[in-house]
Amino acid sequence: MIELEQTSWRRSLATAIRDVDALVRALQLPDEWTANATAAVKSFPVLVPRSFLARMRVGDPDDPLLKQVLPVIEEGVAQPGFVLDAVDDRAARKAPGLLQKYAGRVLLMASGACAVNCRYCFRRHYPYSEEPRRLDDWEPALAAIESDSSIHEVILSGGDPLTLTDERFKVLIERLDQIDHLTRLRIHSRLPIVLPDRVNSELLDQLRNTRLQPVLVVHANHPHEIEADCEEALRRLVRAGIPTLNQAVLLRGVNDDIDSLAGLCERLIDVGVMPYYLHLLDRVVGTAHFEVAEETGLKLVSALRSRLPGYAVPQLVREIAGEQSKTPVVNR
Numbered sequence: 001m002i003e004l005e006q007t008s009w010r011r012s013l014a015t016a017i018r019d020v021d022a023l024v025r026a027l028q029l030p031d032e033w034t035a036n037a038t039a040a041v042k043s044f045p046v047l048v049p050r051s052f053l054a055r056m057r058v059g060d061p062d063d064p065l066l067k068q069v070l071p072v073i074e075e076g077v078a079q080p081g082f083v084l085d086a087v088d089d090r091a092a093r094k095a096p097g098l099l100q101k102y103a104g105r106v107l108l109m110a111s112g113a114c115a116v117n118c119r120y121c122f123r124r125h126y127p128y129s130e131e132p133r134r135l136d137d138w139e140p141a142l143a144a145i146e147s148d149s150s151i152h153e154v155i156l157s158g159g160d161p162l163t164l165t166d167e168r169f170k171v172l173i174e175r176l177d178q179i180d181h182l183t184r185l186r187i188h189s190r191l192p193i194v195l196p197d198r199v200n201s202e203l204l205d206q207l208r209n210t211r212l213q214p215v216l217v218v219h220a221n222h223p224h225e226i227e228a229d230c231e232e233a234l235r236r237l238v239r240a241g242i243p244t245l246n247q248a249v250l251l252r253g254v255n256d257d258i259d260s261l262a263g264l265c266e267r268l269i270d271v272g273v274m275p276y277y278l279h280l281l282d283r284v285v286g287t288a289h290f291e292v293a294e295e296t297g298l299k300l301v302s303a304l305r306s307r308l309p310g311y312a313v314p315q316l317v318r319e320i321a322g323e324q325s326k327t328p329v330v331n332r
């Protein structure tokens, strides 16, 4: 049973869509969408799991899930203020694969791979090829964590840490478990959303069996993402007792309207996942067409507050390089 489950999510990843043609054909869109995408794909390939594809509307180029993954011509248009390393990750590098910007917590790039390529991603230009790939390569990062007792929380990120095989993931957690001053293990992953098979019993056991308090932060942007097998996967996590939060990015044409945002927050709390952050877009090359103005973000969040329970309203934040935390965006 467990073996079956492990091969099952690897197979789902292997059968993901990896070219624009296949994506455009699967959704029965006009051919012009393929031509538009060709240049953009060169800098950042297409990657869309079948489960995520299945939640899109056929024949609708404005589908909010499709918009997150379909390359468009605007990606190639340079915009002032949009740069390669918008959040200054290079300056925060403590060891290969280890970033620290904030007190008490570090971010370990456990894998350079993702299960989906989101066109707005702030790491679309990150030089992952310079980061650790094999288990041994993590040793300098683990040594740096071990030698700093002010660190209490390790955030596994990437890329996406849940693209690691069950076996490697287990080894990594066991190593972190042995570092006495750590108390929490946080996982930032989009896999429970885009590749729900990944939430298998092996993963749940690994998260339940560590001495560290697990916290899972998933990433969904639109209510249509929380459907079918994804909804089931989130419920499995919550029932297993794993505190599960969601971070979303405010994206033009995807979720910059009150119905989409309120719908997202309600779907999340209805399955037991707490909305955490709503990020303003990081200003990275190729993503300008997704940007939503700060004032619009503020209006949307205040409209959310008048519709939803307080615990369902995420914090609107922006990442500013050099700050001590994500910066809350509030009315001045």
Ligand SMILES: *Cc1c(COP(=O)(O)O)cnc(C)c1O
Residues within 6 Å of the ligand: 092, 099, 100, 101, 102, 105, 106, 107, 155, 325, 326
């Ligand atoms: C966003 C981020 C975190 C997490 O911040 P929280 O406010 O704790 O969610 C940690 N480290 C780095 C480098 C980050 O960019």
Ligand code: SF4
Residues within 6 Å of the ligand: 114, 115, 116, 117, 118, 121, 122, 123, 158, 159, 160, 190, 219
């Ligand atoms: S899953 Fe996360 S890291 Fe990967 S492309 Fe999407 S936003 Fe970027």
